[in-house]
Amino acid sequence: MPPLKILLVEDNPDDEALALRALKKSEIVSSVDVVRDGQEALDYMFHKGAYQSLNQTDTPCVVLLDIQLPKMNGIDVLRNIRNNEKTALIPVVLLTSSDEERDMLDGYKAGANSYINKPVDFNAFVEQIKMLGNYWLGVNKTPHIHHA
Amino acid sequence: MKSRLFRKFSLKGKIMLLVSIVTLTVLTLMTGLLIAYESYTFREGVRKNITTTAKIVAERSKSAVLFRDDSALKDTVNALRSNESILLACIYDADVNVLAFFNREAHTNHCPRRPHLTTYKYQNGLLLLEENISLNDELLGAVYLEVSLIDVSTHIQNYLLFTSIVGVIVFVIVYLLTSVLQNQISAPLVQLKVVAKRIAKNRDYSLRAEQSSRDEIGELVDAFNQMLQEIQNQNAMIVENSETLEAEINERTRELKNTNAELEAFSYSVSHDLRAPIRAIVGFTQALVEDCGEQLDDIALDHISRVTTAGHKMDELITSLLHLSRVTRKALNEQPVDLSALAAESLKSLADANPDRKAQITIQHGMTDIGDIKLLRVVMDNLLGNAWKYTQKEKQPVIEFGRIQETTTTVYFVRDNGAGFDMNYKDRLFTAFQRLHTDDEFEGTGIGLATVARIIHRHHGDIWATSTTGEGSTFFFTLHQQGHNANQNNAKTTSAQTAFTPSPRLQDGAS
Ligand SMILES: Nc1ncnc2c1ncn2[C@@H]1O[C@H](COP(=O)(O)OP(=O)(O)OP(=O)(O)O)[C@@H](O)[C@H]1O
Numbered sequence: 001m002p003p004l005k006i007l008l009v010e011d012n013p014d015d016e017a018l019a020l021r022a023l024k025k026s027e028i029v030s031s032v033d034v035v036r037d038g039q040e041a042l043d044y045m046f047h048k049g050a051y052q053s054l055n056q057t058d059t060p061c062v063v064l065l066d067i068q069l070p071k072m073n074g075i076d077v078l079r080n081i082r083n084n085e086k087t088a089l090i091p092v093v094l095l096t097s098s099d100e101e102r103d104m105l106d107g108y109k110a111g112a113n114s115y116i117n118k119p120v121d122f123n124a125f126v127e128q129i130k131m132l133g134n135y136w137l138g139v140n141k142t143p144h145i146h147h148a
Numbered sequence: 149m150k151s152r153l154f155r156k157f158s159l160k161g162k163i164m165l166l167v168s169i170v171t172l173t174v175l176t177l178m179t180g181l182l183i184a185y186e187s188y189t190f191r192e193g194v195r196k197n198i199t200t201t202a203k204i205v206a207e208r209s210k211s212a213v214l215f216r217d218d219s220a221l222k223d224t225v226n227a228l229r230s231n232e233s234i235l236l237a238c239i240y241d242a243d244v245n246v247l248a249f250f251n252r253e254a255h256t257n258h259c260p261r262r263p264h265l266t267t268y269k270y271q272n273g274l275l276l277l278e279e280n281i282s283l284n285d286e287l288l289g290a291v292y293l294e295v296s297l298i299d300v301s302t303h304i305q306n307y308l309l310f311t312s313i314v315g316v317i318v319f320v321i322v323y324l325l326t327s328v329l330q331n332q333i334s335a336p337l338v339q340l341k342v343v344a345k346r347i348a349k350n351r352d353y354s355l356r357a358e359q360s361s362r363d364e365i366g367e368l369v370d371a372f373n374q375m376l377q378e379i380q381n382q383n384a385m386i387v388e389n390s391e392t393l394e395a396e397i398n399e400r401t402r403e404l405k406n407t408n409a410e411l412e413a414f415s416y417s418v419s420h421d422l423r424a425p426i427r428a429i430v431g432f433t434q435a436l437v438e439d440c441g442e443q444l445d446d447i448a449l450d451h452i453s454r455v456t457t458a459g460h461k462m463d464e465l466i467t468s469l470l471h472l473s474r475v476t477r478k479a480l481n482e483q484p485v486d487l488s489a490l491a492a493e494s495l496k497s498l499a500d501a502n503p504d505r506k507a508q509i510t511i512q513h514g515m516t517d518i519g520d521i522k523l524l525r526v527v528m529d530n531l532l533g534n535a536w537k538y539t540q541k542e543k544q545p546v547i548e549f550g551r552i553q554e555t556t557t558t559v560y561f562v563r564d565n566g567a568g569f570d571m572n573y574k575d576r577l578f579t580a581f582q583r584l585h586t587d588d589e590f591e592g593t594g595i596g597l598a599t600v601a602r603i604i605h606r607h608h609g610d611i612w613a614t615s616t617t618g619e620g621s622t623f624f625f626t627l628h629q630q631g632h633n634a635n636q637n638n639a640k641t642t643s644a645q646t647a648f649t650p651s652p653r654l655q656d657g658a659s
């Protein structure tokens with residue numbers, strides 16, 4: 001079975017490293033592609049610009065999307081993903097460092113599937129990633145295989 | 149009564165009535181006086197005439213009386229017949245015997261035996277008159293006449309009729325003249341009234357009454373117009389003031405909105421940007437321990453654990469600060485809130501988090517009030533959280549939540565028998581980051597009570613506390629009660645403490 005593909009949209013290299021570490025620690029077998037801003041994320045999703053060479057099989061099975069991004073913020077990226085037929089059904093999990101209710105509401109309104117509050121405590125982060133992995137990658141895997 | 153009737157008349161009516169009464173009085177008085185005078189002079193005229201006649205008769209009768217020439221006397225008497233008003237004429241001799249007389253048919257009087265008149269007398273509408281007949285001071289006899297005064301009364305009647313007609317004419321002229329001239333007085337007043345009414349109706353203070361005379365009414369109109377000008381000026385000023393005020397309010401509101409928006413943006417970015425480095429610090433120190441733990445000695449590990457603790461503390465601080473600022477920004481959503489239930493929930497979660505702790509908890513039942521449930525939950529969590537925290541070293545912790553009904557206010561209180569605090573610093577309790585205990589004694593960030601105070605103030609309430617070190621503290625608060633100062637609070641505190649024992653309580657049991 002090919003490793004599951006995860007797209008991580010994160011501008012902060014520290015947070016990126018921590019997220020990758022958490023993914024590794026949560027023992028989710030996956031390959032992770034990382035993009036650094038909103039525009040790049042959309043190019044990746046819609047195979048444009050630098051990502052023209054990507055094809056349908058490269059579609060990630062989950063997107064971990066930071067809300068605070070340079071240029072286009074996470075919520076707008078999410079809206080674009082939801083507005084496109086091809087990507088509308090891809091699970092998107094928002095990452096944020098705030099516990100602002102506003103972010104959460106905006107995120108769910110824009111069609112986020114889940115929401116992770118990046119905690120200062122790294123272990124708590126790993127726990128959250130694990131739970132997510134089990135849910136989105138574990139459960140959603142079945143129909144995916146069915147298709148293949 | 150009369151004056152009340154008078155009051156009902158219009159101004160014009162009053163003037164007309166006044167002039168009529170005066171004219172009538174003057175006319176009646178004049179007529180009366182004229183008639184009195186006329187009747188007097190006319191009667192005197194008649195008397196003088198008759199006296200002359202009597203004198204002539206007496207003169208003519210002298211010799212006839214002296215010589216007893218009766219026929220001559222008869223002729224003399226009969227000659228008086230031509231004077232219509234003479235009704236009776238008698239000639240006497242010195243011994244008062246009637247020598248001759250004539251009596252008009254209709255007249256029933258006869259010659260009196262002895263007239264005994266000095267000169268004349270008016271009696272029963274008659275003039276009685278006697279004239280002596282004498283010669284060289286020797287009394288020969290007398291002439292006696294009775295004269296009708298019918299002429300006088302006819303004259304007076306005619307005169308009365310005449311003066312009445314003149315009076316009526318005068319009255320009519322005066323009336324007509326007055327009704328024309330009274331306009332001079334009443335017209336400006338009526339105009340004033342019309343203008344005043346129109347102003348009252350339309351609130352148009354730019355109208356002015358016309359100034360038509362230089363008298364008191366003119367002055368009144370002037371004063372009225374001045375008053376209008378004053379009102380107009382004041383109105384303009386009020387409008388101007390309210391406009392500037394409104395502009396100012398709008399300006400302030402805009403500023404406030406901007407500040408709020410800035411504050412919001414600020415705390416939003418704080419919550420995002422300030423956390424990222426902490427996350428990196430804590431995350432990578434942990435990674436360091438995990439990945440290179442074997443290469444580190446105990447000293448290094450101790451340093452690292454301090455870094456991690458500090459990072460966590462920093463995160464906590466940011467979280468509470470954000471919470472504090474959010475409490476101020478969010479709009480209140482007020483509704484009935486069961487404070488007793490909130491307290492029970494928050495104590496339950498405290499007990500769940502610390503299953504090894506025991507405390508005697510008392511919550512008065514059914515304490516509901518109006519407020520924002522989310523914010524009041526924060527209040528209860530913090531006050532009870534403090535009570536829970538600062539009783540942790542007691543053998544038998546006691547926590548109580550209740551209320552005291554004062555005449556105008558409901559005062560809620562949270563009481564514990566914990567560590568207490570130094571009352572000298574009670575003013576610092578509600579300031580952010582001010583703590584009265586060290587981290588070694590009790591952990592905390594010092595933002596809890598600041599948040600509580602903000603919430604209470606947003607509910608227009610008050611919060612204060614009393615304590616005895618080592619024996620426990622009581623935190624009091626009210627909702628919807630503006631304008632308390634420290635003194636009132638002190639007074640309230642004493643009454644609150646005396647009211648403690650009798651208030652009904654429900655034993656919730658230890659948890
Ligand atoms: N029930 C209490 N008994 C004794 N002291 C108290 C009590 N409640 C508050 N205090 C004192 O008031 C100070 C401020 O309280 P506050 O709740 O604001 O901060 P904290 O409890 O230290 O920290 P946190 O922000 O975590 O609540 C505390 O540090 C403590 O010294």
Ligand SMILES: [Mg+2]
Nearest residue numbers: 534592596597
């Ligand atoms: Mg506290």
